[in-house]
Structures are given as structure tokens and as C-alpha cells.
Amino acid sequence: MALPPKFKGQRLVFNEAGSEPLHTVEVYLDYVCPFSAKMFNTIQTSLAPAIRANSTLASKVQFIFRSQVQPWHPSSTLVHEASVAVLRLSPDRFWDFSAALFRDQKSYFDVSVVNETRNQTYRRLAQLGAxxxxxxxxxxxxLLEIPTTPADDGSLNVGNAVTNDxxxxxxxxxxxxxxxxPTVIFDGVVANDIxxxxxxxxxxxxLNKNTA
Structure with missing residues (x-):
């Protein structure tokens, strides 16, 4: 699936020559999912450097981070909204912010947020972004704040500045x-073995086998 230009920060490419990779790995991750954190950490800290060191593989493949909001984790929406806000303000730092969210994910688990308001959680996320x-x-x-008063037309369900994204x-x-x-899609097909x-x-x- 294509990536809208406004979400370009979610793409991770390894070929500095700029040619379009033939293969795309899409990783659907949730910031409050421990298994997502495990996969992301492997990709960012170990896999990405290994791909960059392999010129053949680096020219063939790209990764795309796909936001997977899971409503059984209520704070999932909030942390993904924060990542969208960073995409808007500084798209080239999206992966850095994602790494910070995964490192700090326990701070956004149910027990950690249940006694604070939504805007208080946003305040913490804004500080983490900084x-x-x-x-x-x-x-x-x-970009994240929810108004505390109705809109001019009386609407109460107004969302925030990144809701539409x-x-x-x-x-x-x-x-x-x-x-x-986490779910991984390779060239449009779910790769259940990963x-x-x-x-x-x-x-x-x-990757070597499937990009040969």
C-alpha cells in the first residue's frame, strides 16, 4: 500500500543512492504492545545497521512503520496521536520518537494513565517529544490538546489537530x-512466519531468501 507524502517519516530506507527499492516490509506496531517493542528494537538497533552494511540488500528493501491502534489499550490512541504530531512537526525524527515511546511504553500502560486526564497524558508525551x-x-x-469547552457550533466531540491524520x-x-x-506485510502479503x-x-x- 502506498504511503501518503505527509507520512513520509514512517519510511525507513537504506540505500543512499536514492533508487526506489523493489521490496517493501510494512510493520504494523502499537506503542503500548510489548511484542511490538521487541520487534521495533530489533529492527532499529540491529537489523537496520545490518541492512545498511549489505549494499545488495540495502538497494532492494525498505521498511514502513504502520500505526496499529489497539482499542483494548485505551492509551494506544494517545501515543499514536503523539507520533502523528511528531510526523507533522519533524518527520525526520519520527523513528527517534518512536524509539523513545517504546523505551517508555510502561509509562502509558493502563495502570500508569488511569488516574490522569487525557490532556495530562498529552503533556507528558509532548515533553517526551521535546x-x-x-x-x-x-x-x-x-496539536494534541482536547478543548475543555464546546466548539462554536456546540460540538463536544471535536478531537484534536491530528485526529483526521x-x-x-x-x-x-x-x-x-x-x-x-505486530503484523508484518511483505510486498502486500501478510508474512505470518515473521x-x-x-x-x-x-x-x-x-530477507535474502525473499528478495533474491
Missing amino acids: ESAGVDADELYR LKVLIKMARLVSVHVS SSGWTVDQWIEW
């Missing part, structure tokens, strides 16, 4: 019937 992605915390918070990301996941995280527990060697072996 610390990890270099964005202005107040500017990030303004998040809707697009959720629609994209639903179009390919992704239900849980596990969150895979090592970098398993990833490289699989």
Missing part, C-alpha cells in the same frame, strides 16, 4: 485487515 525528537513541547501539545492511518490498516500487533522474537540473523536470512 526530549527525544527535539520538537517544541508546547507546539506538540497544541490518525483516521487515515487507521483506515489504511483496516483496508488490509490487520487486527493485532515473529517478534526473531534475531537479526533470522531477519537477514529471510
Whole structure:
């Protein structure tokens, strides 16, 4: 599936020459899912450097982070909204902010957020964005904040400044019937054999085989 230009920060490419890779790995991840964190950490810390060091593989494959909001984790919406806000303010720092969200994910688990308001959680996320992605915390918070008074037309369900972007990301996941995280899609087909527990060697072996 194509990636809208406004979400370009979700793409991870390894070929500095700029040629379009032949193959695409889409990883559907949820910031409050421990298994998603495990897969993301392997991709970012081990797999990405290994691919960059392999010129043949680097020219063949790209990764796309796909936001997988899971409503049984209520804070999932909030953390993904924060990532969308960072995409808007500083798309080149999206993966850095995602890494920070996964490192700090327990701070957004149910027990960690149940006694704070939605806007209080947004405040913490805005500060994390400033610390990890270099964005202005107040500017990030303004994109996330929910008004405390009705809109001029009396509307109470107004969302925030990134609600419409998040809707697009959720629609994209639903179009390919992704239900849980992590899910990996390779060239448009779900790759059920890929596990969150895979090592970098398993990833490289699989990619070499499937991009040959």
C-alpha cells in the first residue's frame, strides 16, 4: 500500500543512492504492545545497521512503520496521536520518537494513565517529544490538546489537530485487515512466519531468501 507524502517519516530506507527499492516490509506496531517493542528494537538497533552494511540488500528493501491502534489499550490512541504530531512537526525524527515511546511504553500502560486526564497524558508525551525528537513541547501539545469547552457550533466531540491524520492511518490498516500487533506485510502479503522474537540473523536470512 502506498504511503501518503505527509507520512513520509514512517519510511525507513537504506540505500543512499536514492533508487526506489523493489521490496517493501510494512510493520504494523502499537506503542503500548510489548511484542511490538521487541520487534521495533530489533529492527532499529540491529537489523537496520545490518541492512545498511549489505549494499545488495540495502538497494532492494525498505521498511514502513504502520500505526496499529489497539482499542483494548485505551492509551494506544494517545501515543499514536503523539507520533502523528511528531510526523507533522519533524518527520525526520519520527523513528527517534518512536524509539523513545517504546523505551517508555510502561509509562502509558493502563495502570500508569488511569488516574490522569487525557490532556495530562498529552503533556507528558509532548515533553517526551521535546526530549527525544527535539520538537517544541508546547507546539506538540497544541496539536494534541482536547478543548475543555464546546466548539462554536456546540460540538463536544471535536478531537484534536491530528485526529483526521490518525483516521487515515487507521483506515489504511483496516483496508488490509490487520487486527493485532505486530503484523508484518511483505510486498502486500501478510508474512505470518515473521515473529517478534526473531534475531537479526533470522531477519537477514529471510530477507535474502525473499528478495533474491
